[in-house]
Amino acid sequence: MTSHFLKSRTLWISVAVLAVIGLFGAFLLMWRPAIDPIERPTTFDTAQLQRGARVVEAGDCAVCHTRPGGEYLAGGLPLVTPFGTLFSTNITPDKQTGIGQWSLPAFKRAMRQGIARDGHFLYPAFPYVHYRRMSEGDIADAYAYLMSGPAVHAPALQNQMNFPMNIRPLVSFWNLLFLHGEPLKPVAERSEAWNRGRYLVDGPGHCAGCHSPLNLIGAEKSSEYLQGGSVDGWNALALIGMGQRANPWSREQLVGYLRADVVDGHGTPAGPMRPVSLSLARLPASEAEAIAEYLLSLQSPHSVTETTPTTQPGPPADHSTGALLFTSACAGCHGPAAPMREIDGRPGLQNTSALQASSSRNFLKTVLEGVPAIPGSPGPVMPPFAASLDSDQLGALAAYLRQQARPDQPWADLSSTIEALRQETK
Template sequence: MRRGTLYRAASLIVVAGLIVCAAMLWRPSIDPLAQAPAVDEASARRGARVAEQGDCAVCHTRPGGAYMAGGLPLVTPFGTLYTTNITPDRDTGIGSWPPEAFVRAMRHGVSRDGHFLYPAFPYVHYSKMSDGDISDVYAYLMSVDPVSARAPENHMMFPMNFRPLVSFWNLLFLRDDRLTDLPDRSAQWNRGRYLVEGAGHCSSCHTPLNFIGGEKGSEHLGGGLVDGWNAPALTGMAQRSNPWTAEQLVTYLRAGVAGHHGAAAGPMLPVSLSLAQLPEADAQAIADYLLSLDSNSLDSNTPSSGPDCEATGAASAGAASRVSAPALAQGEALFAGACAGCHGGGAPMRTIDGRPGLSVVSAATASDPRNLIKTILDGIPMSDRAPSHYMPPFADTLDDAHIAALAGYLRNQACGAAPWRDLQQTVNTLRQEGQSK
């Protein structure tokens, strides 16, 4: 009798567990719209601003592709994803999505048909947005030109190619907690916090990830790695030896050239071009919030961004790591031939375009040479959006030894006591990474 009771109890536990798992791994579909929704023009105009704040087009418009039609490859540690079509095309886009399906995707990462979206779509941040902003984005997307374009199949490694597993990821990292203003802070600061932590999803790039792709909460905004570029820490920006001012940060965020720091490049360039289309008040609010953050602002365990000119390993290496005189001479000659026309002391562009001397830019004073080398290799492309600045790529005109010598020279000008190490190997690695994409 006792054995039978145990069997029944065990069976009930197993069945209950299966029911719980099934509930976690499955979401119901939402019926499609019978016809295209009517679009409120005022809501769509507001939504256009929110879409720029969220950089929607940056991910959902591939180079040479139609606006918001998707198809951009996103390379992750778990495989390659392709962004989806979010135009109002009924067959390949979101034209048949009712508002509640769009809200569910934004807040919970679930598509209209019930499948889980991969968290490369930053719904963990969009869930913090207001109902009004999400509604306005929906209105805006329903107002853009529909495009028939189906995204290529994703190529994800096992077990991440089994989408229902995302539900367990959501248990760990998804919090449907909408941001509310802090009463002891100014309206501008609260606005900046809302943009950074919500639509702007800045921590998606500027926070390190753990082994399953979740943001490390204890290192929030402590810096990350994106497409081979360092996304620097956003904490302690006002306390560095080369501190950011509000004016410099607003200029940088709006795709300008910030004195003593430089201009956006790499993955940050399209973000800054989006912010440049918005009222300057948005960039001012973001700057107000970010410059208020020091190493203890968000969490007692958040690491300090560290002083500028901190070289990894150089302190222990001592004089042995110093750049040799011949290498410096070679770097100086390369600078005179390739860079001085825009960045030399008497260069007209220093006055006309506000270009900084390269010895003071953040990429030269950072602890890691990656961003300086990537900028030399890839340059900064022209944009059809204003403002735009340009730097030619040197990947095809300078070899690894030349780029290493140039980077070593610039680092010596900026931080002679803390040289970077293994520069030529770093250049070779970054070049190979770029060629493999």
């Protein structure tokens, strides 16, 4: 009896010890110490500030941390995710609501580990998974540039995250699974431009964050690197095999597209890619040229073949309504003889990436939302047609233009995609 009691007590003590160790381990995993605040530095090296400005531009910091009509880098932009809505934060050097009390070590920790100065976990919508691959010098230069700017008092807006992702310490378990990788090192057998392009794509540019598919908990599928993703309701196209496609990209075309130009045969960036391309346009052209060299070197794992219809064609569809809508609403800018083709570089539509894509989503979103003007930035502007075209008209226009672009492959998803986009807008 006594022996059985002693064995039971020993077992329960062991379980209790393991539970305490487990709880202590979980506490250590989910807790990070604060880093002491500092007085904002006021003296900066001019050359470092110039380098830092380029790093911040390459990292698309303003794209997420500046809301439309808001102060530069003061945050407040809503970022809609499958787990709820986040609002970007203030990264100006305001000491109450921004990063004015952050030391360089605190800034580095945020960039490499996703931990704020006060110790709370940052959501991985902030792409620290990629920023941790940046060089020490680039992170220090970006810090100097951000600390040298004007301080804007802009308190953080309340995030609207769904349970359980509204519990920030749980991000620690996400980090345990997916926060890997070290600063990128050059590949000796590759050119300097190729290595620079790889660094920009995988480091500050964090291209895979949009152009790779995500798993159920929001991490990039590393096995499908740059094979296409989704962001803000747009399809982010695959960035591999760009030179192998039926409508292949040349180096000149890709450089122009990356710099927000209208490119014959592919169009111009729209949606979330528009501000990214405008940021690249403010950098030396050599940066876009390096990105193009790297991306065009990436071969698709799938063989490229011309897709042929798998069913016997039915009677010819009646596209007269779509043709009439194009003539009345679109031909003034996009028709073959349109003066705007010469004056403002408006593209013909047949070979644009949106009309060549297997899904109609990007074309429909471009028509519905247009290409808005960005104050102080060059480039074409297109009005939105969401209010002037009903769903039937939009479908007729899209079917007509797809027939012009890919007569052998009509879009089968038009009605369902239009309905989905109308619901998303609501």
